[in-house]
Amino acid sequence: VEVSGLPPNLNRSCxxxxxxxxxxxxxxxxxxxxxxxxxxxxREARLKLAVDLWAASKDPVLIDRMEKYEPHNNSSDIVDVS
Structure with missing residues (x-):
């Protein structure tokens, strides 16, 4: 694990x-x-991410995979974590 310091107040727009x-x-x-x-x-990175996500939503292979997706059958039992 590598820890990197970041400058304060980097994300000015919040x-x-x-x-x-x-x-x-x-x-x-x-x-x-x-x-x-x-x-x-x-801001340019935000725009590029949005465009990439939009393009991926039009990808026929991804659309096919998502249409066939079945979620795992997870247990709904209550688990005590204390």
Whole structure:
């Protein structure tokens, strides 16, 4: 596990925390420097994520998989975790 410090008040809009989280995960996976993620380019990253999700929703292979998806039969028993 690698711990990385982040500058304070990075997410000034308070609406992009999910985009920041995804981009930090992506940067770690690709061994990219974290300073590439900043307020100046996060809006473009948000737009790109939206476009990618929209394109994936039109993917015939993904649509076929989702139509055939059956959720796992999880137990509804109450489990005591104390």
């Amino acid at each position: 609406c992009d925390c999910g985009v920041y989280a995804l981009k930090y995960i992506e940067s770690h996976m690709l061994n990219l420097p974290l300073d590439l993620i900043n307020e100046d380019n996060i």
